[in-house]
Amino acid sequence: MNRIDIITDNPKQTMEIVLEDGTSFQLDIRYVDNQSGWFYSITYGDFELLNRRVVNSPNMIRMFRTVIPFGLSCIVNDGQEPVFIEDFKNGRAKLYTLNEEDVALAETVVARVD
């Protein structure tokens, strides 16, 4: 689980996130004032995921956990949602990449199977 610490308060940002296995994916995020929220897009090889809202979640892309070998988590300090353009800059909200072990751990948080 690695924290993406290069997000600023710029309304449109793009970055390349390097994974543990040496591969990388492109992360585009943008802030939409009218929606009071952040939106992200992921490009990983042929896999493309566009314009999904950043929400407080252990794994925002858990439905693709069998398709891609990583996850993306967003944790907001106060338990609410990232709604301000400064949220990632001032640390109120943080984004994390999850490896396969982290994705499995996140599943235990999301759905408990007895």
Added chain:
Amino acid sequence: MTDINASPNSNIRENISRIPNLIENVVNQYIVRPTGNPNIEGISGFVFDVLGPETVFLDSEITDHYVENNTTVQDHIALKPERFSLTGYVGELADLLPNSALSVLKTVQSLSSIGGALPTFTDQATQIYGKVAGELSKVGQVINQARNIYGIFSDKNTASTKQQKAYLFFYQIWKSRQLCDIETPFGILKNMAVESVQARQNEGTNIISDFSISFKKIRKASTIQFSLLPSPGRAQNIISESVNNGQTSGPEVANTLLTQTFSSEE
């Protein structure tokens, strides 16, 4: 023979030559023929036999916005299009003022000349007179090229009475949504469309009709192109360029953060 091109006569000749061009330029800027008496232009060329009241309406919509202390503030003024209404009479027989200049001309043209009494002119004066007469005929040709709306529409009807012709004229400009240039006592109104026409013949006569017509100015929207840059606030964020933050794998964090954060609600 005297050369009329020599100064100062050459200036006179040049000025005379410019007259047709001047008239042509003026004529082509008008739909309505610009010549004639003040009332001859009328409504795109149509002139009533007797003019009634003419009224121009300049209205604006001023909003009332009620505030806390039970008074109103007026901070919007919307200008309505100009409107014009007039009433006129059309009769089968009209007693119009004689055109005195025309009658004098006809009288002069009917007189025969008496050779011995004719004045004598120098060759120079005769040539200038000939030049003026030549240019004058060109002016007449140019003016006759100018057609007015009334002339165009009046060609299309076969009415036998003046009242019918007047009605058909207004009916046609109303039905065809024709924009008119109207001469009023207060100035020329352009791009006026017929808003209503009332043609009325009273029970006491069948040779006079009165028409009440109102016009409304047509104002059309036009497109404007402008740049969004620089834009304030939200618009600035939408149109801003994407910033490349580079490459990172990020500092490693213990994954117990997941369980601590999302299991704490229990």
